[in-house]
Each structure stands twice: as structure tokens, then as C-alpha cells.
Amino acid sequence: MLPLGEERVQTLLKAVVVGARVDDPASRGGGEQSSAFADAGALAPPYDPEAMCLLVEHSNSLRQNVDAYATNIDGFGFRFDPVIDFEAEEAREKVRDTLMLERLAAHDAGTLDATTSVTPTVDEANARFDELRQHSRVERARLEAFFDFACFDHSFVDLRRRTRQDLEVTGNAFWEVLRDGKGDLARFVYVPSYTVRLLPLDRDPVEVKERVRVSPVTFDTVSARRRLRRYVQIQGAERAFFKSFGDPRVISRNTGAVFPDVASLKIADATDGPATELLHFAIHSPRSPYGVPRWVGTLLSVLGSRQMEEVNYLYFENKSVPPMALLVSGGRLSDASVPRIERFIEENLKGKANFHKILILEADGSGTGDGGRAKIELRPLTDAQQQDALFQVYDERNIDKVGGAFRLPRMLRGESKDFNRATAESA
Template sequence: MKQLKATIMKANMSDHTKQMYADEFSYEKDDIVPPPFNINELKSMAEYSTILQQCIDAYKTNILGFGFGVEYAFDFNAEGVKPAKKKAAEKEWTRLEEFTKYMNYDESADVVLGYVIEDREKTGNGFLEVLRDGQGKPAGIEYLDALHIRICKLSEPVDVEFRYTENGELKTMNRKKRFRKYVQVINEKKVFFKEYGDPRILHCETGKYDDTTPEPLRATEVIHFKIGSGTYGIPRWIGNIVNMYGARKAEELNYLYFKQGRHVPGAIIVENGMLSESSYQQLQDYMDDIEGSDHAHKFLLLEVEGLPTEKGLTGEEDVSNVKVNFKSLAEILQEDALFLEYDEKTRNKIRSAFRLPPIYTGESQDYNKATADTARKTTEEQVFQPERHLITGKLNTLFLPDLDIWHVRFLLNGPDFRDPLEIAKVLTPFIQAGAVSPNDLRDLAGRILGKTLEEWPEDLYHRPLESRMTSAEQEPQREANQLKK
């Protein structure tokens, strides 16, 4: 019975990673809730993905890129608004503008919040440290890296004073609320923080509530921006993590293809013989040193030994005739770029998790002006505007009562999709019908001219031109009627 022996030659490579991830947190000792996923891995995922960072940048740019603003919490120009309320609102407007401007002395407020939003989109969690002044009012914000922060279990309920307005009057009430502590560990140094609004004094080194804690050791407060309602937030792309790993492996496979050069796969078939030990070792060395285009056209010399046969008529041992065949396996050779369709579908899935059209990630080959405007407006209405409301809603709810501000609120500006030329075309029949005044058109004219145009103070510019022209044409008729009388 004949036997077939096959030997596979391949390059020697490491089959597992040598990296180590050190988690320095004492979960049981400090009552820390373990995160559902590896925070370190989640945050580093954007460095290995070809689409995740673009989606995160699109969120950060379109949510915060247009800057902070201030708006009135009521209709300032409505009839019946008392002058005292308007005056108080104007003062609060100035105070809130100054607070926004100086929330951080090194960066603008939108830049610091941008770091927090980036962490939130990568790991599901973003943390903002809040500093208070000597009067106990919020005075500044600082960015906290989500990689080094863990969340503790809920504490027992404590009494908290809640301030609100009812029928324009400021009222207070007491309610029960449970707060959390936060732990930061960097290079084995541990620092505790307390949740924003916690009235108790927390020692930043021991994590104990102690009213005798000196001022320098009192913990500051943290605002937690998260995705979802759990203790920890969960990234919106977590369901596609397997696809992201697969796309990464496909990219590595293509990279190794070009790195190692185009080597045609084949089978070396030896009949009635065997490779010598030196040829076997040379072939193994060749496979180990196969990387690079310089090795793509080398010659391979094989030394083959025939197998001994039975003694013939001469009484001497014969050697079989050796036959060496090369069987090309080029038909299974991978193309220049493998898994392109798989990679494209993965990119589409990640964008779908963020609900972003391709134009926001720099893939706009199939767009024209109409489709691009529709995609931008739809994404603005369905994605970015609600995200801005979530952020400003949290800041307004937490900051404004502590700042004693009730008539104005934070606002995150958005893009202006209005086309001045298109608006001018729409306004033409209204102008001809005498429905708008010159001052109504000053702002539109300023956008077209690229400058700021103030309203004219004279009363005649507050009335439509057509109505004034009609009045001027009717004046001679009125005079004639008076003379007749």
C-alpha cells in the first residue's frame, strides 16, 4: 500500500499578542461598579478603524463646532412683559455670556466639551469636572479622561434643596436624592470626585464624607455625559464591534500581501525521491525571508535524492529515477485588494449606527446640490439638533439654578441652511404686495453683502414701501376732495 506524505512550508510568525492591560482600580474596596466593556479597548478602537474616527469627528464638529450662544427663556418682545423683567433678563444675559466665555481659562468651552463628547462617542462615557468659586457657584470646567475614571455605587438618599419657578415666582422644596462617587486612578495615585449637586463634603483622597475635611482636600464635582440609562454608557457602535475587528483583519491581510510581495503559490511534487536536508532547510529559510518585493523574483534551487531500490542483476543497489513537478496554484491567488465589498459594508454599518450619511465622512462622490442639502437638513433635524438639546438641557438644568439665572439659558448654535438668493426670490411677491418694510430686509441684505447692516431708526422705514407709495398717490385726491367741500 502506497502512502502520500505532505509537508507544508510557511513563514514563522507569532500567534498571539504580548500586550498587557493593567487595571489599577480596587472595585470591591471602593464600591466601584465594574464597566460592562474594556474602557481601554473601546477608546483605542478608533485608532484601528478606518471609519469610526470620522463619524466621531462629524458628531463633535456639528454638535459643538458652531459655538455657544444665549437665548431668552421667554418671548422678550411680547406685549405685556414688564420692564423690570426685561431689565433682569438683560443683566442675566450678560452674566451668562461672561460665564460661558471664561468657563475654562486655557480653552474655549466648546473645545473642552468637544473632548468630553469624543470620549462619550468612543466609550459611551464623558466626564466633566466642575470647579466652584468662593461663593459656591460654578466657575469653571475641566476635561476628565474617561479612560481613568470609574463609577461607584449609589449612596444612601440625602436631602437636597431644589429651586424652581412657578408663575414667575422663585420657590424651593426639599427632596431625597442618591448620589454617586467617581474614582480616578493614574500611576497608582487615587483621587475621588463627587456627583454634581451633592451637598456633602467628600475627602478627595480617602473617599469618605467628612465635614472636617480641609479646603484643599475637598473633592470637586463631576457631570457624567453618557449614552443610555445604565450606570455606564454604552457606545452606539458596540453592535458592530465584530465587523470592525473583521475589517481590521482584512486590512492587515491586504497589507501583508503588499509587504511580502506578489509570490505565486504552488506545490512542489517529488516522485520516487525526497528532498535533501540542506534543500529542506533552504526552502524553509526562503519562506521565512519571503517579505519584500526584492524577493519576488529569486531563483530556487532544489536538491532531490532518489530512493534506493532492490539489487539488480549486477548485484549493486539501484536508485530510482526522480521526478520533480511544480504545480501552480495561481488560480487561487488573491487579488490586489481582498474584501473590498466586506470593508464597504462595514463602513456603511458603522455610519448607520451613528445615523450619518456618507457626505459627513468625506464620501460624497454620488451627491449633487439637491441631495447634499436634503442629507444635511435631515441629519441636522434627526441627529445633531436633538444631541445639542440633550447637552444644553443638562447644562441648563444643573448650572442655571446655582448661578441664580432664570430668564435666559444656554444655547448651542447650529448651521444656517437659508440661501439669501432663494429667500430674495420668495420675498418678491411680499414686497410687491407691501407686506414687508425696509428694515425687515436689512438683515437679509447684510448676509448677501457680507456685512452687518443696522436698522434705520426713522419711523418711515418701519412701514412697507408700497403702503407709503399708495398714501402719496392718494394725497392729491384727498386735497381735491377738501377743496370741493
Template sequence: MKDEFPKTVVTPLKAEGASVPTTTALEQEDQFMGLYWSADNKDGTVLQPPYSIPTLERLVEENNALDPCISAYEVNIDGSGYVVEKDEIEIDPKNTKDSTGKGFIEFLREIAPGVSFVSLRKANRRQMEMTGNGYLEVVRSITKEEILFVNSLKSSTMRLLKLGAPVTVTRVLRRFGKDIPARVQVRERFFVQMVGTKKVYFKSFGGTQDINRLTGEIGTNIPIKDRGSEIIHLKVKEAANSPYGVPRWISQVPSVVGSRKAEEVNLEYFESGGIPPVIAFILGGMLGDAVRKQLENIFINPKAKTRGAVVEVHPSGGSLDKESKPSVEIEKFGSESTKDSMFESYDEKCEKRVRRSFRLPPLFVGLSDDYNYASAYISYRVAEGQVFSPEREEFDDIWNMTVMKDLDPTGSYTLRSKQISITNIENQLKALGMTKGMDGIDSQNWVTVLSEIASVDLVYDEEAAEDEKQFRRDLLTGNTQNQNAPQEPGSQVAKGDSDVVGLVEEFCKAFNLTPSENTYTDADTIIILERVKYLNKSDRQIFDAILSARTLPGEYHDRLGSQSLCGCVVDHMIES
């Protein structure tokens, strides 16, 4: 009788019914399908985007690198604030008497019901960076056709219609200070929004032809209540063969998808419990059915691969004279795969590729472990000059040539986005202190800059400043009687400059330049010299002028020379 040996059985590493992680996002059906124009659908009027808009939005939601980059763009480009300017001069909403300027500020403060201008821009920026397209709806009043508010629409609900027939329109161009009308032929763009089964139609901002918002009929005699509102279409960059925009990261789609797949592989590895650590080879024996099933469960069960097992083996050979001794060999398997995670290096490279498409330093997405102040400052300056500032200027130009120009045809009022800057307040205050009292420095601007740096509300008193200037001029010319300054009995000096005058008195007494008794010690004279040393330029000129008037009786013959002489003597005393 021939011995029967058990057949070799290879057990799959994955048990039937084991959980496999998959994306939880549903594939969204393009709701415009059937409306797109194509060779097979000549009746279609809607243009199909080069890439699926819902898919682009889903990739942003699933990828771990795209959202931080888009958030950095939102904050640094559109979240920095703005100012309204008239003839390139900023309008102060608190002090201006310009009613038109105040009207612009109020309009932007609540650009739509319950929505600020900054919030509108950030929402539009996210749509642009996700899909490459941003759509701003401009709503006008029915009676006067004035702009009432502006909305940001979701890109996934918007599509472009085919261009209409060419029409002749008149455009006004500003050339060398004159408005010159120009007649040009254009093919105006129209848009459609679809939510569920309902469609709404729009026209381009400033278009000469209207469109029925419900039927899509194009004409010039459509009733005001049935006209579609206007759309400002913003693009990140235009597609090669399409009027739609595409996101700046479109060339990095393989890295975006690959990074997600790498994370899913790691998640699947954890869900399945990893690879079995060993394989058991049975030699010269066989397992009972119950033992075999238990061993398979130990190796295949997602949560039991790291446990030990006791295997009972029965011999399958031998004779009455000689018994068979079965053996069990355990081979290690998969131990080298038990690491922290797989594809970690690949995932990091994918993140760098995605971030490179946004041209962002690592600091802006939270990777700041190896940064100090100097490197962070340089990174920000480069990003500000090469990325953020050009994007702000582009948006400002579009807004000023559309909405602002419609509200103010003269072009006097413009919008300017603010910058987010990293500043060293200590260095700024030092530089500001060096300019105090210098010729050509406007005192009002000096106070304004100081208020911004120190975050205080200083008020410039123009009348008091003029009295101060006159008093200083009188001192330098030898006329110490200031008619505009308040006087004390027996005094010819204004109260505001008593500190400099008092310092001259102390200086003269300390160095025996007056007949009065000297009660100053050596320590007192050193302190007085230090006080003179740290006078600013303007006060030092006053000090030298008063000192020369009191110590050199004939100074009126050469007033400037006497002041210069006193200044040189005092400087020598300070240095020695």
C-alpha cells in the same frame, strides 16, 4: 540494489522568522482592578464598567470608520457655536447694557483657563462617543462657592462608586409660575479618578453630601479645602445592567474588529510577498541540496516570488543500456489571489454598519463622489433634524438645568446652541427683496437679516426711518410738505425721495402731460416705463399719488380713486 527515490518534501508557505504584522497598541491593565466590587471582593467600592474603557479607546484609534464619524459629531453638534438668551431673546455682547448677560458671555468665552466653551464641548463629545461616558468637573471658589470653571476629564481615568444610603433632600420645582419645594429621598452618586496610584474623589453636581477628595470620606462637615469638586456625568445611552454609559456603536463591535482584521490580513499578504505563483514537481530526477535550498529561498523569500528561476535536475534512474530523462513540471499556484486587495467588499460593509450606528449620511465622512447640491442639501437637512439638533438640545437642557441654573436661580438666562445650516444666498436675497416695503414687516429685523445674509455690518437708524415713514404718509394724504425733511429752495420734496419725484417729472414730460417742451425719444419713454415697472410697492404708491396730484386737479374729491386710476393707466402703458 533497489533504487532510492527522493522523498516528497512539502515546504511551508511562510518561512521561519518572516515578519507578521501585529497591532502596536499594548493591552492596558485596568488600573482599578482590585478596587471593583464583586461577589469575591465585598470590600470594593468601585463599580466595574460593562466594557473595558481602554479597549474601547483603542478600537477607536485602530478602526478606519469610527474616527470620521466621531469627528462629524464634534463639528456639527458641538462646534456650531452658541448664544446666551434672556427670556428667550438673544443677548448682543456688543450692544447690551445687561451686566449679568455680559458676565455669562465672559464665563463661556473662557470656561476654563485657556479653554473656550466650544473646545470643552468638543473634547467632552469625543470622550462620550469613544466610551459612552463624559465627565465635566465643576470647580467652585473656596470663599463664595461660586462656579469658577469647568473641565472635561478623560473617561479612562474615571469610575463610579457604589450608591450611598438614602438621604432626604429638598428640591425646588417650578410649577405654574411658582417655586414649590419638594422633599424626596435620593441615593447620591460619587466618583473616583485614578492616575497611576493616586486617587481623587468627587461628588455629583448639586449633591447635598460632600466627599473628602483624598480619603473618600463622605459627610457634611468636611472642610472646604478638602472637599472634592463636582461631576456632571453625561452618557450616550445607559447600559442595560450598569449605571455607566455605552457608546452608540457598541453593537457593531464585530464589524469594528473585523474591519481591522481584514486590513491586517492584506498587510500581512504584502509583507510576506503574497502566495508563491508556481509549484515545481520533479519527475524522474532529483535536485542537489544546494539547488533545492536556492529554489526554496526563491519561493519563500518575501520579495522574490515574481522572479524566474533556472533549475538543474539530475536523473535518479536508468541503466547502462537506457538513460533516464528527468522532467520538471511547473504548476501555476495562487495566481487568482493576486488582486488589488482582499476582503474589500467586507470592509465596505463594515464601514456602512458602523456609520449606520451613528445614523450619518456618507457625505459627513467624506464619501461625496455621487453627491450634487440637491442631494447634499437633503442629506444635511435629514441629519440636522434627526441627529445633530436633538443632541444639541439634550446638551443645552442638561447645561441649563445644572450650571446655568446654579449661576442664575431665576432661570432667566439660558444657553442655546446654534445650528450649522446650508443656505442659498441668492434665493434668500430674492425672498428678502420681495418683502421690502410690505405692510407688517419690521424694518429693523429686515436690516438685521440682510446683514447676516450679506455678511455686512448695517446699522438701522430709527430716527431717519421714522422721518421716511412720515414723509410717505404725507405724500399719500396729499400733504407733500414734510416738516421733518430738509428742503431745497422752491421744492416741497425731501432729498431722499427725489428719485421718485424726478421720475414723475420725466414721465409727465415724456407723455406730454405738462406744458413743457417734449425732448424725449421713443427709446427714452421705454426706459422710463421700465423704471416705473421695477419700483417697489411703497415707491410705486408714492409715484401714483404724485402723478394723480399733478394730472387730475379734482383728485381731492376721491384721492384714493384717482391714485388707483392713474395706477391702472400706467400699468396699461407698461404692458402695451
């Protein structure tokens, strides 16, 4: 019996860690690019956008959820629905109400003619009906022409699909808005979200023009003072600044500085130009101006499933338990046999090419009379071998957790085995 306080100690001869150490994608540093954003005065996002992109690439469950959103939300295209359906029975009544709302707004603003009644007559409503119906046809034709060529090298639907993917992967998405010489919208340009950072809100508010609805078909323009934000994009050695959508100021594209007009900007730097506008889409987060992806709560599940996949993959390259052992008893192993066994396991048992090799153990005779009664025993070791992939239930639960974050059933994620689309629609 061991004295009190004394412990049994077993000497550990050798421990081998198989596989190189790989940092979690979310813990990788941003390097020089993060320093460049910090030098530009940008705010740090809650999660590294590039690391989020890497996680989606390495995950066995995220991509199908993101693709389901992009296909079923944005991939179906779009259509233009008129505010007033001029073929409906109540269309003329809606037009009359619209005309009344416009006159009430003009009366409140003091711009309505004293001889004009707030309540329109039937003839006035019919004339307004014909006018609005013609304007609706023209507006639809112009909208269709604009959105057919809203992007340079892809369709507007493709732009929306890319936007959805960025929004679901990083929590943020961006469009660069280009205008023509008259100041009207001309093109939308997709901007990768991982290349953009937000700058702090400007301290001084800026007077901007905003549109408020007067009636279903008319708007009025009012002035408001808002604190606006600038943005910076860094790709490699290139850096460009943007301004918020609707910002009337002249901002340097190279430095982000504000100038009173374009002439002053050109005097400061002839190679510089005014910054264009940027539309920012975000999944709202109460603690950050950046968006946060909806699946970030399942981050540990995503990382755990990735580690599970790596463990199962490494099994085929590092399997070291033979299927059987041939034991020769009636003696003892020589000193030279131990390194030979270690070398055999290292070189001839690991990997899928050596999956069915066996290990033979030979014993030297003990030199006694029992040496002639050496015994050979074939002992299977399959119970110690891994029969199937590990952590399958754990991985399945993780996949369901990620799908739950997107609120998507298994059928939309392409994982349904119990029913097909026809049975799902009938149910």
C-alpha cells in the same frame, strides 16, 4: 478499494503561522489599574473604557463617525435664546401671564398679600415688562462673560467637542465643576472618561435643594431626598474622589469618607480637602449606571475589519508565491535541492522588495537515454497570487454597519463618491 471505515490520510509535512498573535483590544486585561478601582469600591463598567479608546484608534470606520458628531453637533458653538423675546408682538402678553403665574404660586403658598389681585393690571404688567427686559440684558452679558472663560486652557466649544468624543467612544463623559467662595459656578474642567469609575449609590438618602419652575422666568426652591453617588478617578498612582453635582455634603477628596463639616475633615487629615463636584454624561443603558457607546452592537464588525486590514498588510511582508516557475524536466530533484528551495522562498521571495523574482528548479539527469531530452518549461503562477486586497465587500458592509449605528449617511462620513455637497443640498 479501501476497506469500510478506513480513511485516506495525507501527511502534513510543515505548517507555518505567519505573524505574531495579537489579542483583541476589547479582551485585554486592565491590569493594576482595574485592581486599584476595585480596591476603591468602584463598580465595574460593562466595557473597558480604555479598550474602547484603543478600538477607535485602530478602527478604519469609527473615528470619522465620532468626528462627524463632534463637528456637526458641538463644533458649531452655542447661542443664548431668551425665554421671552421682548421684541416680539406677544411679549407683553407673555409677561402678563408670567406675572399671573408668579402670583398664583404665591397664593397657593400663602405668601401673597391679601390686597394684591392674582390678575395683574396693565400698568403692573408694563412695569414688570420693563424690569424683565433690563434683567434679560444683564443676564445675557453675565452669561457671555462666564462662558468666555468657563475653562482654563481651552474654549467652552472645545470642552463640548472633547465631551462628545468621550461620550461617543466610551459612552460616558465627565466635567469637574469648580465653585467660588460664594458657592457659584466658576469653572468647568474636562476629565478623561477612561480614568473615572462610579461608586455604588449611597444607602442613606440625602436632603438636597432642587429648583422647580414657577413661571417662564422664575423658579422656586424645594427640598427633596435623593440617594447620591460618589466617583473615583485614578491616574497612575494618584487617586481622587468626587461627589455628585449638587451634593451638599463634605466628602474627603482622598478617601471618599463623609464628614459633618470641613473642620472635622481637617482634624482627621490636615492635608486633605473637600471633594469637588462631577457632572456625569452618559448614553443610557438599562442594565448599568454607566453609559454604553451606541456602536457597541457593531463591535464584531469593527474587530473583523481590523483583522482584515492586518491580513492584507501581512501579505506584503509574507508573500511567498512567485510570479512564475522555470521547470526543468527529464530528471529528478536532488536531495540538496529541497532545502535550497525552502531557503530561497524564505529569503528571496517574501516582501515587496522581492516582488518580481522568479524561482528556477533544476533536475538532475536520470542516467538513462532520455536524459538528453530534458525539457524546460516556463509556467506562470499569477493565478495563485493575490491580485487585490481581500474581503473588500465584507469591509464595506462593516463600514456601513458602523455608520448605521450613528445614523450617519456616507456624505457626512467623508465617503461619498457619487455626489458632492451642492447636489446633496439641492436634493
